[in-house]
């Protein structure tokens with residue numbers, strides 16, 4: 001407990017408005033909901049279901065992810081703050097209807113301060129169960145009136161971020177003839193491949209799942225090739241764009257020095273392994289399109305679902321990721337800072353302009369921190 005309180009009240013990174021710990025012994029639910037900021041509106045972010053090695057790591061993940069959602073939602077132009085939930089457990093073994101219902105009751109107890117959605121380990125069918133107990137649920141299946149899988153819009157947004165990066169780096173948004181390396185061809189990555197192929201780009205893919213690679217090679221034998229792993233992909237000669245679409249932390253002290261790509265733009269969350277990496281990328285002349293700017297399509301879709309999902313309205317909003325990315329890249333040049341810093345500044349400005357408490361610079365001073373436990 002002492003460690004948790006210390007993390008909450010003393011960490012620079014963890015200036016969250018509210019953190020809720022919950023357990024439901026009957027169903028085995030153990031969950032953390034972190035609300036980083038409600039400066040722009042109710043906190044919006046997904047539910048991660050994951051077997052964390054320790055409870056401290058689960059809490060740290062919830063805090064980091066919630067903070068990231070504040071920034072993502074702010075720059076996506078959404079009237080939502082940032083929040084995230086983690087359920088501790090193995091989704092394959094521990095995910096039951098009873099547990100998801102108990103989780104739904106927990107989210108409902110917050111009366112709309114936190115709105116949930118899918119994330120790693122949860123899917124639209126799970127959100128249908130959560131929604132049976134809680135109206136503040138998105139990411140539901142189309143059969144239940146939801147928007148369904150968000151990967152299509154996420155991939156579309158990353159594609160717009162790539163076009164903006166190309167415009168900034170090479171003076172044209174066209175990706176024709178460019179070589180794009182995609183690490184991870186799961187739900188988002190495989191749709192990104194489709195966008196690249198239709199743009200006339202050459203695509204190099206890798207994935208730990210050999211079936212996923214095989215399916216793509218069979219679908220696009222002329223324009224896609226595969227390499228064994230990400231270590232190989234990031235060293236491919238003449239790679240123009242590297243798109244991390246699997247795990248976070250992939251831009252680190254080992255990978256940045258050997259990257260051959262001129263541009264990094266992908267869907268994975270939290271790509272920068274630690275503070276300072278954004279400067280290492282800039283020092284090497286590598287243009288980094290901040291992850292949370294370009295992968296906001298899923299958040300845009302979740303927010304839209306609250307107002308009767310309209311795919312065309314969503315696509316129009318995700319299209320704006322092109323303008324936002326370009327504006328961030330221009331600002332970075334103007335202020336002589338890395339793009340990741342420019343994005344953080346722009347997001348913080350929007351949160352502070354709201355005039356409400358909870359902006360990251362003021363929250364430590366004026367926003368009370370609540371800490372509650374149990375359902």
Ligand SMILES: NC(=O)c1ccc[n+]([C@@H]2O[C@H](COP(=O)([O-])OP(=O)(O)OC[C@H]3O[C@@H](n4cnc5c(N)ncnc54)[C@H](O)[C@@H]3O)[C@@H](O)[C@H]2O)c1
Pocket residue numbers: 120150151152154183184185186187188189206207208209212230245246247248267268269295296298299
């Ligand atoms: N789905 C969304 O709407 C969305 C929105 C925002 C951000 N993201 C982020 O984008 C990334 C991809 O999301 P997704 O929904 O496509 O996930 P996914 O699980 O469907 O796909 C990830 C793929 O990466 C592969 N992979 C895992 N480890 C790998 C490794 N070491 N090397 C190469 N490939 C590896 C997996 O086999 C899988 O095919 C995640 O980081 C996710 O957090 C997704």
